[in-house]
Amino acid sequence: MMFWPALVTAVSSWWLLTGLALLLAHQSGQRARTGFMLVSALALAALLLVPFNASLETPMAAAMGFILGLVIWCWLEISYLLGYVNGPNHQPCPPHLTIWDRFKGAVSTTIYHEACVVGAVALLALISATEPNPTAFYTVTVLWLMRWSAKLNLFFGVRAFNERWLPDHLNYLVSYLRTDRLSAFLPLSTAVGFFVTYLLFKNAMLVPDLTQQLSLYLVGSLMLLASIEHLFLMFPVNEAALWRWARSNEPQLRAVRAEKDEI
Numbered sequence: 001m002m003f004w005p006a007l008v009t010a011v012s013s014w015w016l017l018t019g020l021a022l023l024l025a026h027q028s029g030q031r032a033r034t035g036f037m038l039v040s041a042l043a044l045a046a047l048l049l050v051p052f053n054a055s056l057e058t059p060m061a062a063a064m065g066f067i068l069g070l071v072i073w074c075w076l077e078i079s080y081l082l083g084y085v086n087g088p089n090h091q092p093c094p095p096h097l098t099i100w101d102r103f104k105g106a107v108s109t110t111i112y113h114e115a116c117v118v119g120a121v122a123l124l125a126l127i128s129a130t131e132p133n134p135t136a137f138y139t140v141t142v143l144w145l146m147r148w149s150a151k152l153n154l155f156f157g158v159r160a161f162n163e164r165w166l167p168d169h170l171n172y173l174v175s176y177l178r179t180d181r182l183s184a185f186l187p188l189s190t191a192v193g194f195f196v197t198y199l200l201f202k203n204a205m206l207v208p209d210l211t212q213q214l215s216l217y218l219v220g221s222l223m224l225l226a227s228i229e230h231l232f233l234m235f236p237v238n239e240a241a242l243w244r245w246a247r248s249n250e251p252q253l254r255a256v257r258a259e260k261d262e263i
Helices: 003-025 029-054 059-081 099-108 111-128 135-156 168-176 185-206 210-232 239-247 250-262
Strands: none
Touching: 003 029, 003 059, 003 210, 029 059, 029 111, 029 135, 059 111, 059 135, 059 210, 099 111, 099 135, 099 168, 111 135, 135 185, 135 210, 185 210
16 A cells, blocks of 8 residues: 555655755755755756666656655745746835736746746656656646645635744735735635545556556645645644744844844
8 A cells, every 4th residue: 555655755755855946945145045956956966867767667766756756846936035046026016917918927926937937847857758657747736736826826825824834034925915804715725635535546556557546646645735825825724833943043044144234
């Protein structure tokens, strides 16, 4: 039975890489640049390994493909959080804009990053989608689609959002979000996420091949986690406690920045 190993692998990898991304995103200066260079080297190595990994049809290859996909996604997230790949608009949202103008402004804060993510997904599809083990491609695709869903929900309206996730230089993004109401899109997209999770798990149980079974369970577990994260947008849950270790230096960083501003 591949379900429990897949769930443990997905949860532990998600927790660790999310924490490392938060830790690096809240660094400054040389530490941030050095960390980003290391992550970039790992992501490049992961991308180069994807074609070889996709050609292997073993359970270990499926697990490795999942990790490679997470590493590539981690680079995409960190490049955004550090402000290296965002969009041309770095200004807060002006008040009293129409929803269409606010949407255009929000898109322009992140359009370069969105294009980079789409390019990464397309490249992974090109080199691995038709191979026996496209787990890395599936992993990044699920994260991409569920991240788009989360962003749309934050734009249309949620009841809970932890602004401390964002580093200081991205605080202007909060002005494009709505946290004063719950839009109808959130429960709908959350329900779709859980339904797709059910389909992935159901198909995994029906697949006799262990490699494909593990791949579907891993991707399904990731879909489950992303759907649970959507629930966090509905209810005020202190999910940041899961990564307290990754943000222990934030008070010191804020104090240093405040001292520099006074000077």
